[in-house]
Structures are given as structure tokens and as C-alpha cells.
Amino acid sequence: xxxxxxxxxxxxxxxxxxxxxxxxxxxxxxxxxxxxxxxxxxxxxxxxxxxxxxxxxxxxxxxxxxxxxxxxxxxxxxxxxxxxxxxxxxxxxxxxxxxxxxxxxxxxxxxxxxxxxxxxxxxxxxxxxxxxxxxxxxxxxxxxxxxxxxxxxxxxxxxxxxxxxxxxxxxxxxxxxxxxxxxxxxxxxxxxxxxxxxxxxxxxxxxxxxxxxxxxxxxxxxxxxxxxxxxxxxxxxxxxxxxxxxxxxxxxxxxxxxxxxxxxxxxxxxxxxxxxxxxxxxxxxxxxxxxxxxxxxxxxxxxxxxxxxxxxxxxxxxxxxxxxxxxxxxxxxxxxxxxxxxxxxxxxxxxxxxxxxxxxxxxxxxxxxxxxxxxxxxxxxxxxxxxxxxxxxxxxxxxxxxxxxx
Numbered sequence: 001x002x003x004x005x006x007x008x009x010x011x012x013x014x015x016x017x018x019x020x021x022x023x024x025x026x027x028x029x030x031x032x033x034x035x036x037x038x039x040x041x042x043x044x045x046x047x048x049x050x051x052x053x054x055x056x057x058x059x060x061x062x063x064x065x066x067x068x069x070x071x072x073x074x075x076x077x078x079x080x081x082x083x084x085x086x087x088x089x090x091x092x093x094x095x096x097x098x099x100x101x102x103x104x105x106x107x108x109x110x111x112x113x114x115x116x117x118x119x120x121x122x123x124x125x126x127x128x129x130x131x132x133x134x135x136x137x138x139x140x141x142x143x144x145x146x147x148x149x150x151x152x153x154x155x156x157x158x159x160x161x162x163x164x165x166x167x168x169x170x171x172x173x174x175x176x177x178x179x180x181x182x183x184x185x186x187x188x189x190x191x192x193x194x195x196x197x198x199x200x201x202x203x204x205x206x207x208x209x210x211x212x213x214x215x216x217x218x219x220x221x222x223x224x225x226x227x228x229x230x231x232x233x234x235x236x237x238x239x240x241x242x243x244x245x246x247x248x249x250x251x252x253x254x255x256x257x258x259x260x261x262x263x264x265x266x267x268x269x270x271x272x273x274x275x276x277x278x279x280x281x282x283x284x285x286x287x288x289x290x291x292x293x294x295x296x297x298x299x300x301x302x303x304x305x306x307x308x309x310x311x312x313x314x315x316x317x318x319x320x321x322x323x324x325x326x327x328x329x330x331x332x333x334x335x336x337x338x339x340x341x342x343x344x345x346x347x348x349x350x351x352x353x354x355x356x357x358x359x360x361x362x363x364x365x366x367x368x369x370x371x372x373x374x375x376x377x378x379x380x381x382x383x384x385x386x387x388x389x390x391x392x393x394x395x396x397x398x399x400x401x402x403x404x405x406x
Contacts, residue, residue, distance in 0.1 A: 068373055070384045080386025081116070081399060085123040087406075088373050088384070089348040094118050094136040094160075095143070095402040096125065101199055101212045109212060111197040117143065120161050128163065135178035135187070136160075136404045144178045144187055151176045151192045155226075171224065173235050177249030181256040182405070187226045188250050188259055191235065194219035196247040215246040223250045223259065225276050236278030250274070253284055254298045262292040289333035295403075296344035296353055298330060304376075305330035306344040306353065323358055327376060340374040340381050346403035351376045354403065359387050371401065 068088045086093040095117045103109045115134050116125040120141055133146040145156045145165070151174025156165040177190035190196075198215040224235040240248065243263050250259040253273070258281060260271045270291050273281050282288075289305060290297050296306035307326040323342030328335050341355025348354060352375045360368040371385035388398040 068382060068384075070382070080388070082125055082385050084125075085118055086371065086384050086401075088352065088354060090405050091346050091348045091354065091403055092118070092140050092406050093371075093401045094140040094404045095134055096399045097134070097402070098399050099197075103201075107201045109199040109201065110195050111199055111212075111214070113197075117160055117163075126163075131158075133177060134158075134402070135180055136402055137180045138182065138184040138405050140404055140406050144180065146175060146178065150174070150195045150197070155187070155189060169226070171235075173221065173224065175224070177247065179249065179251040180404075181252045182254070183256060185227065185229045186252070186256065187228060188252060189224045189226065190249040190261075191221045191224060192219045193221050196220070196249075198246055218244040218246050218248050220244060220248050222278070223274070225259075234277075236274075238274065238278065253287055254302060255284070258284060260287065260290075260292070286330040289328060289330060294325075294344055296346055296355075299347050299350045301350050302330070304328070304336065304350065305333075306347070307335075309342060325355065337376060339376050340379060341372060342369070345371075345401065348373065354384065356388075357381055 069085055081098075082093070082096065095115055097113045097115045099111050099113045101109045102112045113132060114127065114129055115131055116127050117134065117136075118124070118140060119126050130147070131145040132148050132150050132152075135144045137143065141160055143158045143160055145158045146152050147154070147156070153171055153174060155169040155171060155175060155178065157167045157169070158164070159166050171189065173191045174193065175189040176192040176196040179188050179190075180186070181188075196219070199212040200215060202211055202213045218240050220238065220240045222235060222237040224233060226233040241263070245262065248262045250261045252258075253260055258276065259274045260283075261274070263270060263272050270293070271283070271287075273283050273287075275281050286298060286302055286305070289307070291308060294306050294308055298305055305328045307328050309323060309325055323340070324338040325341050325344050326335050327337050327339055339353065339355075341353065341357050343356040344353050345356065346354045352373060355372055355374050356369045357372040357374075358367050358369050368387045368389060370383055370387050373382040373384055374380075
């Protein structure tokens, strides 16, 4: 009997029990059977643990190692959209999304996302318009999804192969954002009183075409940490200051022991940190110099920190394809070296990263770019995607990637 069969049998036992005893994470399925205290979401969260366990235990989506797979592209008004899986080593682009302003009142609107999710069976991206927000679990087999109207009162667990929701998790507070822990056993849901992607129409100075501006005041109310192994889940109310932008989702720190959230200014820089029990804490030693706008953050071994463009880059020269970013000591913030790429998105291993790199000169703050693989100590870049069109100021987003470890 293999792991998937054991998980299936455990789920069958779970469905018939009065007090469900949730399965563990893959190798824990048969190791522990103990009573747990009933908490909010416990009965539904317990069953979801097996879903995530299977997603991590099944064979790899694409072979790992040094394998680098750029994507084919298709044209469109959002630029060249990837059609085949983009991956390098153990990092894969499990999804990507475009965004466009949708008017809700005379002067207001929302930024609405449209996702394309990687099909593990075919290795191709498929459009799925049902979801306003998608977070993909490690392994790229399962995603947590939110329905179109935000904030929403339930979270879905989506099988990326079948495209079916395997479990709905009802919640008592409106949710607008999601993030998995690095080990795939926990899910943090950021809660909001209003839509987190609100827009306001702004009139141009000379009577030209009006544009949209993101709301700078947040309705973020707190966060909920759902443990997919134990079945425990608790919501914590967090009062947000005026420096917090409209969408300010929480995500797990590198060790999964705390959470960080985006803010504009604070004593710790541009992020604030909370433990898993609703208490604000000091920044972890290795994350106090990180920034929310550089998604790559820490290298897999935790010894290198990815930061933004280096000071040596003179944007006034309007050069294409020669951006460099800073790699620093995470504890001291001191620069160790530089690496190609204007925006570091994800680590592939301890020496390589995936980044955005310009392909056209800067012009009125706009330029085209594409995904590339960059290597510390080398000036070579390996293209991974077609070109992305620049932001035209209308809140239309060409496309943004969602990377996970597999």
C-alpha cells in the first residue's frame, strides 16, 4: 500500500467519525492518532492536510537539478503570455495573473485579477477566471483560492490537475489574501473589512484621459493562521496604521515561525512582523534588512539576502538590459556582491535567481522586460519568457508570476 492509498483510507475513516482525527503530513499519516481540542475551523482544516500531503508526496512536476525550461509565448494585449511551464532547478512558475481596473461606482473601481494556472499533467498554463486570489502550495499540485467577491467568507483548496475544489474552509471573517508556509503545512489568510484592491479615479491636469490610483488606506483587520496538519485555526485582530497600503497581505518568514506584512514606513524599514499568536515582534535577525518589494528574499541556505537595484545603476542613462541588484549579508545588511537583474523574484539555488530584466530603454518611466535566469559571479542571463509590455498607467497589469518550490 503506497502513501496515496494510506491517505485515501485515512480520509475515508475521517468522514465517518464523530470527532475527526486528522491525518498527518505524508509520513505522519499512520504515526499519530490523538485527540485534539475543538477550535475554529478544526473539523474542516483536518481533512485538508491530506490534500496538501499528497501534493508534496507525488512525483515532481518537471525534473529538477540544473534543468532550465523557458516558456513558449502567445501574443495578446498584455504582451507575450507564457504558455508552457517556466522552471529552473527546484523553482517553478506555478501560476501568473494579469490585472485590470473594473469600475464599481462613478469614481471608484477595483483592480481585478485573472489567473492562469499551471496544469501539472500537461505542463501548460490554463486560464481560470473563477478566482480573485490564488496561492500555490509547495509542490505545485494544490492551490488555495478565493472567489470573485472580496472579502470572502470561505477558502477553497483546488486540485491543479482536475481544476476541482476538494474542500471549502468556511471562515467567520472576510478574507482577501492567502499565503502558504514554506513547508506547506500552514496557511495564513489576511482579513479585510473592504476589498483590498480598491481604486479611485483621478482626473488628469489638462483634461486628458482619466486614470486610476490605488487606495492608500487599508481596511486590513487581522490575520488567521490555519494549521493544515493539526486542524487548528485562530483569527487575530490587528489594528493597522495609516502607513499601511490597501492590500497589505501577511506571509510567512523564512523559518515559518512568524509573519511579515508590508508597510510604508516603520522602525524596521518597510515591513512589520508578528508571531503566530497575534503579537507584534521585532524583525528576525536574518530578515530585518529585507524589503517587501523584492520577492526573492533569502537564499535557500539562508546566507544571502536579495535586495533592490544597486546605487551604481544610473537610471538616467536609459540603458536596456544592464540592470544589477544587490546581494547582501542578511544579518548586517552589508553588500557582498551584485547580480544581474533589475527585480529579483525567486531563488533557484544558493547561486542563481529568477529576475525581471529590461529589454528596452527607459522612456517616461516605462520599459519592456522579460524573465531571465541570473547567476552570482556571472554577467550572463538566460531568457525564460517573452517580453512584457510596460504599465500604461491605466492599472492594467501585463502579467505577474507566482513562483513556488516543487
